[in-house]
Amino acid sequence: MTTPAPQDARLCARDLSVGYKEATVVKGLDLDLPVGRFTVIVGPNACGKSTLLRALARLLPARSGAALLDGREVHRYRSKDFARRLTLLPQAVPVPEGITVADLVARGRFPHQGMLRQWSPQDEAAVREALAVTGVSALADRPVDDLSGGQRQRVLISMALAQDTELLLLDEPTTYLDITHQIEVLELCSELVQRGRTVVAVLHDLQLAARYADHLVALRAGELVAQGGPAEVVTPELIEATFGLRARVLEDPETGAPLVVPLAGRAALPGGAVPGAAGSGTAAQGAAVPPGDAALVGSEA
Amino acid sequence: MPPSLSAPARPAAGAPLLQATVDGAVALRLGPYSLRTTRRRLIVGAALVVAIAALAALALGVGTIALSPERIWQALLGEGTPRDGRVVWGIRVPRIGAALAVGAALGLSGALFQNLTGNPLGSPDVIGFVTGAASGAIVAIVIFSASAVGVALAAVGSGLVTAAVVVLLAGLWGRRGDGGGYRLVLVGIGVGAFLAALNDLLLTRVSGEISIAAQTWLVGSLNSRDGDILAVSLVLIAACLPALAFLSGRMGALQLGDDAASQAGVPVTATRLAMTAVGVLLVGAATAVTGPISFVALAAPQLAWRLAGRGRPALVITALFAAVLLLGADVISQLLPSALHLPVGLVTGLLGGIYLLVLLSKGNRK
Numbered sequence: 001m002t003t004p005a006p007q008d009a010r011l012c013a014r015d016l017s018v019g020y021k022e023a024t025v026v027k028g029l030d031l032d033l034p035v036g037r038f039t040v041i042v043g044p045n046a047c048g049k050s051t052l053l054r055a056l057a058r059l060l061p062a063r064s065g066a067a068l069l070d071g072r073e074v075h076r077y078r079s080k081d082f083a084r085r086l087t088l089l090p091q092a093v094p095v096p097e098g099i100t101v102a103d104l105v106a107r108g109r110f111p112h113q114g115m116l117r118q119w120s121p122q123d124e125a126a127v128r129e130a131l132a133v134t135g136v137s138a139l140a141d142r143p144v145d146d147l148s149g150g151q152r153q154r155v156l157i158s159m160a161l162a163q164d165t166e167l168l169l170l171d172e173p174t175t176y177l178d179i180t181h182q183i184e185v186l187e188l189c190s191e192l193v194q195r196g197r198t199v200v201a202v203l204h205d206l207q208l209a210a211r212y213a214d215h216l217v218a219l220r221a222g223e224l225v226a227q228g229g230p231a232e233v234v235t236p237e238l239i240e241a242t243f244g245l246r247a248r249v250l251e252d253p254e255t256g257a258p259l260v261v262p263l264a265g266r267a268a269l270p271g272g273a274v275p276g277a278a279g280s281g282t283a284a285q286g287a288a289v290p291p292g293d294a295a296l297v298g299s300e301a
Numbered sequence: 302m303p304p305s306l307s308a309p310a311r312p313a314a315g316a317p318l319l320q321a322t323v324d325g326a327v328a329l330r331l332g333p334y335s336l337r338t339t340r341r342r343l344i345v346g347a348a349l350v351v352a353i354a355a356l357a358a359l360a361l362g363v364g365t366i367a368l369s370p371e372r373i374w375q376a377l378l379g380e381g382t383p384r385d386g387r388v389v390w391g392i393r394v395p396r397i398g399a400a401l402a403v404g405a406a407l408g409l410s411g412a413l414f415q416n417l418t419g420n421p422l423g424s425p426d427v428i429g430f431v432t433g434a435a436s437g438a439i440v441a442i443v444i445f446s447a448s449a450v451g452v453a454l455a456a457v458g459s460g461l462v463t464a465a466v467v468v469l470l471a472g473l474w475g476r477r478g479d480g481g482g483y484r485l486v487l488v489g490i491g492v493g494a495f496l497a498a499l500n501d502l503l504l505t506r507v508s509g510e511i512s513i514a515a516q517t518w519l520v521g522s523l524n525s526r527d528g529d530i531l532a533v534s535l536v537l538i539a540a541c542l543p544a545l546a547f548l549s550g551r552m553g554a555l556q557l558g559d560d561a562a563s564q565a566g567v568p569v570t571a572t573r574l575a576m577t578a579v580g581v582l583l584v585g586a587a588t589a590v591t592g593p594i595s596f597v598a599l600a601a602p603q604l605a606w607r608l609a610g611r612g613r614p615a616l617v618i619t620a621l622f623a624a625v626l627l628l629g630a631d632v633i634s635q636l637l638p639s640a641l642h643l644p645v646g647l648v649t650g651l652l653g654g655i656y657l658l659v660l661l662s663k664g665n666r667k
Binding site for chain 1 (some may be wrong): 312320323325326328329330333334335336337419546547550553556557558560561563564565566567568611612613
């Protein structure tokens with residue numbers, strides 16, 4: 001249709017702009033999300049990362065440019081056809097009161113069902129597998145209301161898995177979770193990628209993103225700052241350009257992934273080389289960063 | 302994490318027709334086709350059918366002229382006296398049919414709007430559509446002295462217009478987001494209050510006789526309604542049923558919100574449009590037959606859903622339960638001594654209100 005997609009990317013953005021009302025939140029983005037990898041989109045609040053994800057999942061229209069799945073504009077697919085290829089788990093899913101875990105996970109089968117095909121053997125198998133892969137089989141009969149935040153998130157990911165799409169998009173899947181449950185969810189994402197899925201997530205936490213992502217996409221004010229492997233993207237220069245944060249990058253002794261260590265005290269902040277502050281000697285290496293937040297407009301949905 | 306899992310059981314050649322599913326439902330399979338429900342819904346549905354049969358039998362006997370079971374039976378077979386035949390076939394059977402169809406239509410309409418707004422208060426009698434239908438009927442009676450058919454058409458037409466105004470004002474399709482359903486309820490209540498005041502104003506400006514005719518219409522009743530209107534309404538209600546069977550699955554997906562429904566493959570805007578159209582058609586057809594009947598659309602879907610064990614939308618149970626509710630209310634109104642005789646619309650109001658209060662207070666304590 002338009003630019004042919006590279007072999008290793010099924011989901012792409014081509015000069016994609018997205019916005020709400022007057023504000024353009026994503027500005028002319030070009031992006032290829034590699035197949036069979038765990039891609040994490042990072043950036044400061046209101047940088048447009050959730051907006052980008054929602055546009056890729058056709059929850060928002062493109063203002064200009066296009067989001068492409070397999071070379072075809074996402075809005076040109078029929079709803080169920082698209083939902084068999086790609087799904088996004090929204091940040092907040094209102095769960096009906098009293099619904100059980102297995103019933104919620106079974107809802108993921110909707111695009112494979114019809115008026116006279118309400119429960120096939122494939123539906124049964126897919127739900128059982130999704131429950132098992134996310135480790136919630138034992139909770140199947142429990143009401144979702146009774147679960148902890150971490151269990152609940154795994155159940156929702158299980159629902160998205162039951163949909164059996166090759167591409168899985170997760171909008172801030174670790175928000176509101178404590179550190180153990182964040183790690184649990186990200187380990188699950190890595191495992192899903194090992195099982196052959198393509199996972200794209202928006203994360204707040206740069207540290208966890210650097211540790212778990214195969215491919216990092218850094219956004220600032222709706223524009224692409226950098227993309228690539230964590231080792232290429234997580235550098236002091238790019239952290240400063242993306243977040244306006246001055247930091248050192250060490251090697252994580254546990255995994256070898258880049259480890260972000262913000263400079264001590266106010267030295268880490270833009271224009272924050274406060275005389276006499278601890279660690280200001282190191283901070284002197286960093287260039288002054290313009291306070292770019294004034295340029296940010298709109299809100300992240 | 303355990304990578305392996307037990308292989309899903311393949312249905313054997315002699316597999317039972319009803320198979321339990323992983324999520325506690327049952328699937329009925331016939332070749333490539335399958336339907337799913339729960340055991341509880343099958344049992345509740347059967348019980349409601351029995352209740353309808355029992356109430357219908359009772360309703361054939363009660364009224365100004367009490368008939369014994371033998372006389373009803375003979376009249377049904379066409380072997381009784383001509384007068385019994387006229388009472389049974391001419392009055393009571395259509396009345397029972399009207400109660401069942403109107404009850405089911407109101408219940409289904411309530412289920413559609415409650416799902417659409419994600420709010421148990423989002424039923425057509427609360428969000429102004431019924432008041433809008435009444436406005437049309439009053440204008441037709443008071444200003445145009447219209448016939449029964451004219452009044453019914455005016456009611457349905459103004460109900461549709463009211464629905465369109467409420468939906469446009471609420472911006473249900475223009476502005477997406479979680480507040481949409483709540484806004485629709487609030488706008489509907491506002492529009493309804495405005496129309497109710499307008500209705501009162503019209504009624505106070507006309508002579509007593511016309512005002513009484515309009516008041517009579519305004520209190521929903523199954524008494525001596527026009528046969529042609531009933532026939533047309535029955536056809537309209539029946540025509541909505543296939544659409545409801547189709548929409549039922551999408552309504553289940555919409556329980557998880559617009560975003561999740563969209564990601565599951567539901568074209569959300571088109572679905573909302575279809576649900577609104579079917580919901581307005583159902584409440585319009587029902588109101589044309591009986592005039593405004595409150596609380597069935599509000600209470601029946603909530604009660605039926607709880608009776609069905611929650612979970613997915615329970616449209617069949619809702620229709621059956623609402624039919625039982627209206628027919629039961631009519632039987633009660635017939636059984637009351639004539640000094641206490643109430644139109645069915647008031648009986649449903651009383652019954653439904655009590656039930657909903659009990660349920661809401663239970664829900665709040667939990």
